[in-house]
Amino acid sequence: MDLLALQKVFKSFRQDRVLMPVLKEISFHVQEGEFIALVGPSGCGKSTLLRLLTGLIAPTEGDVRYKGKKMPSVNLESAMVFQSFGLFPWLSVQENIELGLEARGLSEKDRRERAIHFIDKVGLDGFEEAYPRELSGGMKQRVGLARALAVEPKLLCMDEPFSALDALTSLTLREEVLMLWEDKSMAVNTIIMVTHIIEEAVLMADRVLVLSPHPGTLISDIPINLTRPRDKNDPAVSKLTDHIFSLMA
Amino acid sequence: MQIEPLPEVSASEVIGLLEYLDDEHGKEDIYKLAEAIQYESGELLSIIKMAEMLRFAETPGGDVVILDLGKKLIKSRIGQRKLIIRDQLKNLELIQRLVKALQNSEEGRLDRESTLEELSRFLPHENIEGLFKTIVNWGRYAELLGYNDDTQTLYLDEESFPSCA
Known part of the structure; x- marks a missing residue:
């Protein structure tokens, strides 16, 4: 089908x-x-x-x-990744990722565990308590990606996800998105x-x-x-x- | 040993440079590269400098050439990349001195102001605020250092220094 x-x-x-x-x-x-x-x-x-x-x-x-x-x-x-990242500046990396899970009714413990899992998947471990203002464009988009993946979507939609990034950063992120797409442990x-x-x-x-x-x-x-x-x-x-x-x- | 500051570039830019070189059979003329990716030459030279400091690339003549460790980095999974970068950062004198200062501090923590003073001692002529931000970003990426902006505290990441947590 x-x-x-x-x-x-x-x-x-x-x-x-x-x-x-x-x-x-x-x-x-x-x-x-x-x-x-x-x-x-x-x-x-x-x-x-x-x-x-x-x-x-x-x-x-x-x-x-x-x-x-x-x-x-x-x-x-489904989940969406935006060109302009769409992060809440007053929330930390982990809080930004957990927010979408709260809306889906996950308990606090499950939200935390799920966020930590996807932070690790996209290579953001170490940045959990950072605020968006402290991050480079590449790291901001990794947060956008982790937030989208954390809801464990079947379908991931990305709207110009690399357009706001410089040429070398977008090259890195493109490769990483392909790695995640090929990762069989991911729902998406x-x-x-x-x-x-x-x-x-x-x-x-x-x-x-x-x-x-x-x-x-x-x-x-x-x-x-x-x-x-x-x-x-x-x-x-x-x-x-x-x-x-x-x-x- | 001479202390060198970290150039103000990100891990994504350095990995992107290596991906680019790999696509170009491992080597590119620096001038042509700057044109192809539309970077100002100063910006590009900083990225190349960082790749050299981490032993991922070298610059014979006017070219930039990917080294074996750089090739290994881009062939690695996301988590493995962080470990390779961690090992390379640990070889840098500046990082070693900062880690030592943190280890000698109470509970492996230093407030932002004390860290800036420490960095000024090592590198009196540098833009210390920019250097601090760069160190925090690379330290976080490699899970060597953590930083809490609410308490303005730099600390040793328990991933790399479990006894200091």
Whole structure:
């Protein structure tokens, strides 16, 4: 069975009494265990699509199904990692991670144990009592990642997770996200990542979905059948990157 | 032994540099690298300096070259990376002196002000506030040092120094 299935999804937002179409007739399926990248130019509705997939917003028309069922509201088997980290500055690293667990009704003891486990998984041990202001961008995003993973989601959605980081830090974080995705002890095995960096999509994903803008329409669904770890100097990576770029140009 | 300050860079940047070099068959011209990743040369040189201090890379001529330990680091899992970095940090004179000062202190703890004074003694011409922040970040990453910003206290991490906890 598909983990996610979208059938003719439309999304519009009302602006000054005018209905603005953002996404138009989007249909695709996601299998459990896949790593999907959503690419497209600014304003093509990539982030809106990610919010539809997690049930944060509902489609105007069409069907979004998770494990064959319509999502009535937020999908509690999903979690989100944000570009701007989304951390609470007055809470420590551990408290930021525990907060999402409190909302899911875990006891204080379970919250603590779960947070410590995922702090260890993402390499944040030693930073438990640090505040976000004390952290580098890379460490802040590791907190965002640990907070999302701590709810033990099946589906992890990431909205431009490396865009706020410098080139070398994002290289490190990309490798670490792939390590976590390949870690069989983790509940999460399906990732959907929005990015505007095509090479990043080709280096990481199993499939790249390409959107065109105004309104966002799915124009291509490209399988990336390259073995990992992938090499950015591999001619096959350049060829796929160029092909996707030409679709968006 | 000469005491060198830690360059103000993060572990993620140093690991990223090594990942980049690995993709480039282990070696890159520093000037070309700065252009490719759009870093100011001063910023990049600080990252390279830290990689050299930790014995992960070297800089013959105008190139930066990954060393065996650097290759081992990027092939390692997340937890193992921290252990390798811990071992390398322990070899640095500055870290050794700070650890000794903490071991000689009451309960393995020093308040922030005393630590800044201690660092000023070792390195009178450095930006001590920036150096302190860098030491705390690397110390935390390697689980050598802990720091509590509420109490402004630096301490030896029980992971590395169980007897001091």
